[in-house]
Amino acid sequence: MPSDMILRTKIRIPPVRRDGVVRTRLLERMDQAVRGGRLTLLIAPAGFGKTTLLAQFLTERADPAAWLSLDDTDNDPAKFWRYFIQAIGAVIPELPQRALPLLDAYPNVSRETMMDMLLGEMDEYALRTGQRMAIALDDYHAVHDERIHDGLAYLIDHLPDGAHLIIASRAQPPVKAAKWRARGQSTEIAGGELTFTTEETRRFCEHTAKLSLTTEQVDRIMAWTEGWAAIVQILSVSLVGKDLQSLNRPEGQIANGHENIMAYLAEEVLARLPDELRRFLLDTSVPERFDAATCDALTGRDDGIRMLGELRRRNLFLVPLDDGGVWFRYHHIFRDVLKGHLLREDAARARHLSRVAALRFSELGLHDEAMEQVIQGGNDELAADLLQRHLYGVLGRGEFSTLLRWMAAISPSSLPAELHLLRAFALVVTGQYPAAESALISLEPDIQALPDGERRGQLQSGFFFVKVNYAFSTGDYDQWLKYADRIPDMLPESPLFYNLNYNRSEPLVRRTLFGLNGAIPPSANVIALRIVDIMSAHGWKQSLFSQYVLQSLAEGYYEWDRLAEADSLLKEVETVAYLKRCAGLYVPCRITMARCLLARGRGEEARAMLQATAETARDWDEPRWEMPLAAYEARFALAEGDLAGAERLLKRTGVGPVDAPTLYRETEYMTLARLLGARRKEKEALKLLEGLSALGVRERSLITTVDAAVLSALLEWQRGRREAGLDRLHEALAAGAANGYVRSFTDEGRPMLALLRAYRAKRLQSGAVGEGALSGDGALAGNGAHGGVPTAYVDDLVVRLEAELEAAGAVGAAGAGVVHDGERLIEPLTDKELALLQELDRGATNRESAAKLQLTEGTVKVYLSRVYAKLGVSSRTQALSRARELRLLD
Known part of the structure; x- marks a missing residue:
């Protein structure tokens, strides 16, 4: 029988009886x-x-x-x-x-x-x-x-x-x-x-149970059962072969309560059955579901098909689970009666039958059903054995709650240290940190007490892994470091933990728990390097676990603008990920490598790398990675000014501006927002970003909230909403400063430089220096919800951007309204605004400019505010300086 049979019986609509009511x-x-x-x-x-x-x-x-x-x-x-x-x-x-x-x-x-x-x-x-x-x-x-x-x-x-x-x-x-x-x-x-109504009861008795009843008899059944369908059914079964003229109500206390009536009638039906059929019903009541071969295993006979046919003929609460009539179950109430009868009659046999059913299901590959049966039978030794044999399947499906429930049902003394360690891991994954810590504290001396050998080494290795996961999940690195100093010099990889694929969907490992959802301050560098050093010293460097730590660190290096260090790690990760055909590691590695290329101005090579990566993912039958890779390539196309190419690539992802964005497709939606901004559809883009930002807050994903805030700031600035743009930039800077974010800002190029200059100018104007935040006309107060932004942090970003743009020949090289390297988020100056800028250069007052340009003074002031916003300045002097820098007055 295929191992997915139980799944198919759970997700198909049960067959409907042709003669049903x-x-x-x-x-x-x-x-x-x-x-x-x-x-x-x-x-x-x-x-x-x-x-x-x-x-x-x-x-x-x-x-x-x-x-x-x-x-x-x-x-x-x-x-x-x-x-x-x-x-x-x-x-x-x-x-x-x-x-x-x-x-x-x-x-x-x-x-x-x-x-x-x-x-x-x-x-x-x-x-x-x-x-x-x-x-x-x-x-x-x-x-x-x-x-x-x-x-x-x-x-x-x-x-x-x-x-x-x-x-x-x-x-x-x-x-x-x-x-x-x-x-x-x-x-x-x-x-x-x-x-049931009286008419429905009559139809059931006549058409389904094949009983011929008078109106008075139907009325009696209705009075006794109160229309409860199951009692009507079992009562009709109990009436087969009886003199219907002497139909009487069950007597005494048995009649008090539906459950008691049901039990009474079921016992009566059982008592009237042939011994072999009665024995068959009791023995096969142990499993939740069964086929004829399972019935044979339970009864020790070979007539399961015939007996199941007899039950169907007698209408004895047998429920088919598939159209072919292969798998069945008993009606829940009837099964409860049968199991209760079996336990009272022979509890030892009930436990034996649970073991038989467990072994039968295990042979069929129905491991979950096998575990349920053996636990039901109270056989702890067999339960622990089956659990160890089928661990990988349970872990691969992420069913940690099921794992913990099974372990709780097995006597602790029957569980080997390996399963106690796995229990601690499951507690960490499910967020039960106090219980996990207690389990680790109890387990460590037991492992240390084992004699030297391969088993002790494997357990120490696994213990190290669980402790690392506990540290990453709780932030308790000090405790982990103290433990790390005590482990022996060489330990083997733990086969259970060290080569699990920890990423099945995220194009950046920083978005996973390995990267704490982007909340990695530069100080985490020390912890990550310590983990890598220990793993290398113990022979674990080639494990997927070690490589995921390295990839997370490489992405951190990229964000902190330490590209050479990122390159070094990425080369190593790329080799291992490719050899192990691990797309969840390989794709983020290659995306990060491509981002490093783009940061160095090698956009064509970056796009080629993404295309080759998509081809590899297809070769590995990993189609889920094609869409985020296409989105990144579209983003790179935008950075090079290829809007048509970006639009073609993004169409392949199927995302649209009217969608409700989701985090699992964050890369695609962020890129779509960029494309909409480049097409001057800021309102649609901002709506997408608002949804992504809310999801980032819900999921505590710092990387999402920063990216959404950065892009929203640029879009608000682009459409002339100066204060809103500065407010959103402040949100991004406040979060970014605490975690050393650099490339999230510098990757935005000249538009971000203009915005940062305006932000810095506003701070200077308002006196918000040092650790303070922006204040004044906008919503950014010194003690705002996002905290202060150090001036040194803003200055550093400005210096880095100026240096990058100068090296790329972008500063001062563009004419009016032209954005170098395809950065189109800054709004170009109109002809009227350029004319006003020339009047400023001539030294004209607002009144003189108004007369020259045939405008009112009020209109001149409006135009001035727009010019300041587009140039990222707050005064005439700054505007002229910036205009000369951009050669707008040549």
Whole structure:
């Protein structure tokens, strides 16, 4: 059986019985809800027919539907959203290929960013097809992880008009949806509405159970069951072969409560079955789902196919999970009764059957199901063995919550040190830092107490890795450095940790946890070099973990304008990444190399490098990297003045100005904002940047907020909003100063130089020197939210830019309105503004200039303010000096 069978049974709409009761009144109610809102809730206890009704509704709908059946094992955000993506993939087949890499990139890519992508795809699908997709989550009561509830609430809040979510649950889901009820966007169909009517009960008994009942008998059944579908079904089974004329109500306390009636009737049905069929039901109740071969393994017989056929013939709560009738499960209520009966009758056999089921599932490659079974049976030794055998699959899917749940269910004494170490790593990744620290403190002496040998070395190596991750996640570098000084001289690589691919989606490693989302002050250089030195000394330099640290440091060197040091590291990383075919390392390395080339004025070589990198990614079957590479090439084209080429490249990415930007495509949207600015569409560009900036704040991504602020400042300045431009520049400088940012500013060329000069002039004018911030007409106050910006930092940026532009021949080389090297963010002077500038050079007063140019004095003042803004100055003297520098008066 293919290993994805369980997935397919979870994401397909269950088959609908041809002879089932069609519940027209409820189907019409659901149709109205789906047409007019975003959320429908089906809330009722077990056995009220929620799943059957939902399957009927979605099967009959013309528009597409996605389905996900949930159970207790889905309380892991990574697993839940993986299944959710695959469910939507039944409607949008190309979605999983694009979305799963983002899910796998957690925690470097947040769940919200991944969901932004999902929502965008769903919206695009609705716009393209004109269809309204329904998404059904069945048995949602099985979910109790708060992170999943929060994620689903986020999804509901941002659900596009072309999608509708239906949740079926035994209890009210703890998802914040009250506001949608208040707005008439949420419909709830509860228990009382889901009960059978008398007519529905009659149709079920006659057409489904093949019973011929009088009106009085149907009325009796309704009185006893109150229309509870599961009781109607099992009661009809219990009536087969009985004298229907003597139909009586169950007696005594058994009749008090639906659950008791259900249990009573199930026991009665079991008692009347042939021994072999009764034994078969009890033995096969252990696993959640099964096929005939699994039944044979559990019963020790070879007639599983025949027995399953007999259960279907008798209508004994067997639910098919696929159209071929291969995999089945029992109705939840009936299975609970069977399992309870088995445990009371023979608890030892129940544990034995759990072991048999676990081994069977393990043979089939259904490792998660195997783990669930062995834990259910309480076999800690086998559970630990299976867990060690299947670690890579769980880690590769990022299902750390599942891993922690399994470990919590196994006796600590049964877990080897390797699994205790993995538990500490999972605690770090899931942000449970106090528990992680406690686990590391407990584990270290146990490792040290082991005899010298390969196992001890592997554990010490893995311990080092987890400690590094803990330091990066918490910022507690001092503790890590103290530990690093104590480790032996040579240790082997830990195969479990050291060659994981830590980046599946980001074109810059600085945007991941390795780069602390861009929050890397120059002092981090010391820590990074210490890590690299230790890893080199211990023989780990070629590991992907070591190379990712080097790449993060190289990107830091680039940002700090230490290009020669970046070059040295990048050459090493490039070699290892290529040999290991690790695109998540190779692509960021090559992009950074190309940026270094562009910074040195070698734009043609930089673009060629990106094109070659895209070709390599295609050869490696890594198509996800093509779009960010195309966006970077478009950005380089803009830097060279090739707007048409940039537009062609950006079209390949599919992003547009009316999109709601997402962080997983930040590179593409940032480049689009640049292109819009070059096309003088500042308003559209600023709207994109506003969205990206908000996402950067949400994700605590410093690199995003700085980039958005820098570009917004230039665009505001370009469209003549001087104070707004200076305010946004101050935001960028305040964040950049704390982390030594240089290239984020100097890469913008002459427009940034003009803006920085104006910023510095404003500071001098207002007396905001030293650590103070800008003040005066703008919104930048000395004690503002972004803190002070050191004057020395601004001066350094100006000096660096002047030197770069002079070396490139850009300072003073351009005529009016011409921006060197394609930098088109600065607005050219109009003919009237140039004429006014010439009057200033002549020494004319405002009144004389007005007379000469046939303007009013007020209009002259307006023109002057525009000239000052475009030149980045604040006085006549500065304006004339800047104009001569740019040869505007020649």
